[in-house]
Amino acid sequence: MHSLSSVWHWQRRRWRARRNIRRARIKMIVPTGAGGITDILARLVGKHISEQLGQPVIIDNRTGAGGTIGTRAVAQAEPDGYTLLMVFPSHAANPALYAKLPYDSEKDFAPISMVTRVSEILLVPNTSPAKSVRELVELARKEPLNYASVGVGSLAHLATELFLSKAGVKMTHIPYRSVPQAQQAVMSGEVAVFFDTPITALPQARAGTVRALGVSTAKRLAAAPDIPTIAEAGVDGYEVTGWNGVLAPANTPRPIIDKLNKTIVEALKTPEIEKLLMEQGIEPAGNSPEEFAALMHADIEKWIRVTREAGIQPQ
Secondary structure (H helix, E strand, O other): OOOOHHHHHHHHHHHHHHHHHHHOOOOEOOOOOOOHHHHHHHHHHHHHHHHHOOOOOEEEOOOHHHHHHHHHHHHHOOOOOEEEEEEOOOHHHHHHHHOOOOOOOOOOEEHHHHEEEEHHHHHHEEEOOOOHHHHHHHHHHHOOOOOEOOOOOOOOOOOOOHHHHOOOOEEEEEEEHHHHHHHHEEEHOOHHHHHHOHOOOOHHHHHHHEEEEEEEOHHHOEEEEEOOOOOOOOOOOOOOOOEEEEEEEOOOOHHHHHHHHHHHHHOOOOOOHHHHHHHHEEEEEEOOOOHHHHHHHHHHHHHHHHHHHHOOOOO
């Protein structure tokens, strides 16, 4: 029979354990630098998770190696729901770009929810003779052109390679270190094409410093309905959708996944976040873990196929 003292100590340990769980911090690792769209989304979503669950959410930016450094940290973390990962399109592209990743992009993670869908906008210099996608394709057949990206394996790079494959033309790839550098290159006419995200492309297109010929997604953007999709503008079957989403380590218990999924999906439906994203040409896109897993799988297979056809060798 337990003494009253031992029962009291046991009960106190239980209270302390519950208190520690309530106060435990959730860490959301962002494998890109602070200030970018992935970081901004992590902070928006993290704030809502914190408010709903009553636990602080700490954003941890771990950059490098195409996002693989931060991603590996989550793959190796305890599957307890306290370490999360905000991913971006490179997560699906990296299996095609790296011969040996330090993790399996699918097996080592438990999808929670997609967060956003985002289009790439096909930009040309405002002095370009191409006034439409069809005219750009014809121009590429007549003379050598080059295109900008923000690095090998970036969504801009892969989106352009898929465009060239679908259109049956070739261009020379010129990678730049940053979006501002690539934007300057297309504004000055140093390159003929640059696929850019709406948050940075639309202000320049509206200012007339570049010309927007098409959007990469299957539907037109609500923020720019006058810009046709690339498929309807003449390149049949073309579609590229960028996205962000939240993952947890593999084997995270399903009740934790479901709770986080519900919280994130609800966050994306709040008027504040929905309005903020839509104004930037970004679509809120909460979905189920299974739907997010299917999307990642399809994109991994797509980019393996595109890079092989383009002759891009894994590093």
